[in-house]
Amino acid sequence: MLAGIWAEPRPARPPVRVWRDWALSSALVAISLVEVLLRDDRAWAPLLVGVSVVVAACLLWRRTRPLAAVTVAFGAVLAFDIARIAVIDTTGLLGIGGLLVLPYALLRWGAGREAALGLGIILIWLPVTLIADPTSPAEKVAGYGFFLFSAALGAAVRYRTRSHDRDIEQVRLHQRNELARELHDTVGHRVLAIAVQAQAGRALSAADPKRALATLVTIEEEASRTLKEMRALVGVLRDGTDADLAPRRGVVDVKRLARPGGEVLGVRVQVSGDAEAVEPAVGTALYLIAAEAVTNATRHASGATHVTVDVTASRSQVHLRVHDDGEATTTSSPHAGYGLRGMAERASLLGGTLRAGPDPDGGWSVDAKLPRTARTS
Numbered sequence: 234m235l236a237g238i239w240a241e242p243r244p245a246r247p248p249v250r251v252w253r254d255w256a257l258s259s260a261l262v263a264i265s266l267v268e269v270l271l272r273d274d275r276a277w278a279p280l281l282v283g284v285s286v287v288v289a290a291c292l293l294w295r296r297t298r299p300l301a302a303v304t305v306a307f308g309a310v311l312a313f314d315i316a317r318i319a320v321i322d323t324t325g326l327l328g329i330g331g332l333l334v335l336p337y338a339l340l341r342w343g344a345g346r347e348a349a350l351g352l353g354i355i356l357i358w359l360p361v362t363l364i365a366d367p368t369s370p371a372e373k374v375a376g377y378g379f380f381l382f383s384a385a386l387g388a389a390v391r392y393r394t395r396s397h398d399r400d401i402e403q404v405r406l407h408q409r410n411e412l413a414r415e416l417h418d419t420v421g422h423r424v425l426a427i428a429v430q431a432q433a434g435r436a437l438s439a440a441d442p443k444r445a446l447a448t449l450v451t452i453e454e455e456a457s458r459t460l461k462e463m464r465a466l467v468g469v470l471r472d473g474t475d476a477d478l479a480p481r482r483g484v485v486d487v488k489r490l491a492r493p494g495g496e497v498l499g500v501r502v503q504v505s506g507d508a509e510a511v512e513p514a515v516g517t518a519l520y521l522i523a524a525e526a527v528t529n530a531t532r533h534a535s536g537a538t539h540v541t542v543d544v545t546a547s548r549s550q551v552h553l554r555v556h557d558d559g560e561a562t563t564t565s566s567p568h569a570g571y572g573l574r575g576m577a578e579r580a581s582l583l584g585g586t587l588r589a590g591p592d593p594d595g596g597w598s599v600d601a602k603l604p605r606t607a608r609t610s
Contacts, residue, residue, distance in 0.1 A: 483516030
């Protein structure tokens with residue numbers, strides 16, 4: 234276990250430095266300067282301000298270079314405290330309070346070995362500074378508690394974020410696996426049709442060359458459509474499980490989601506336009522998005538009495554709108570949240586968009602717009 238912690242890499246994509254970081258460092262330096270000006274004894278003013286400036290500057294690199302920031306900042310304060318014990322009779326400035334931020338950043342953004350080494354430096358400094366500033370036992374415990382709490386908070390946020398990202402990745406993989414099964418079914422169906430047409434063309438080639446030529450044209454068109462759908466879905470990942478050979482559902486199957494009210498939330502479905510001409514991959518995606526949205530409304534729509542599902546197919550795209558009349562809130566359960574991410578991922582992979590949230594007219598709506606022909610990414 235310890236070896237695993239030691240070898241743990243840094244979290245990916247640490248936040249870039251923003252204006253708030255500069256504001257924090259500048260504020261700490263300003264506080265130190267004001268405190269020096271208000272002091273009666275300014276004999277060691279340059280040294281005191283210098284230590285505060287070092288600490289403030291290290292905060293700017295706390296995410297990208299957490300161990301270096303801890304080493305420089307705590308090393309400077311450690312040297313200052315040793316000098317206080319030996320020859321200097323003074324106290325540090327309030328600006329060095331920025332040290333409290335560094336243990337958090339170390340555990341949040343540092344690699345495993347960086348966190349261990351950085352904590353070692355902090356634990357070496359703590360008893361030295363408590364000797365330089367004699368305090369009561371309760372104050373010593375509080376001193377350790379503040380810095381250890383900062384480190385523990387950083388570790389908690391780090392592992393919570395990693396767990397959250399892992400859950401989202403599971404949703405993404407699930408959606409890709411679904412699309413991979415669609416790819417299997419779509420290509421299998423089209424290739425079977427091509428094979429049948431080829432057999433017919435071969436049989437007609439001698440007796441009726443014109444019909445055989447027409448069959449070849451049909452084969453070419455079918456092969457082009459198959460290739461286009463393969464390109465739209467070829468980027469999906471699979472986990473090695475066997476493909477589901479059952480027929481996939483499409484836009485026309487959305488009507489099967491309709492149900493009367495009663496003990497279960499009522500669902501009204503309306504499909505308009507030439508829905509049957511939508512590509513199978515797009516149709517399956519719309520059906521699955523609609524089914525997920527209806528399921529979320531049934532489980533999570535507080536006070537809802539009915540759900541409406543409207544599918545409108547135009548010349549260029551298909552618009553799906555699922556609306557419930559429940560209490561519109563901006564929060565939902567984690568399962569609903571992951572479901573929404575999965576729907577958005579499915580729409581995005583096919584070149585479409587999805588928006589979900591409180592409806593201006595009341596209730597909650599899911600709006601998905603997909604092209605009739607799946608786009609390649």
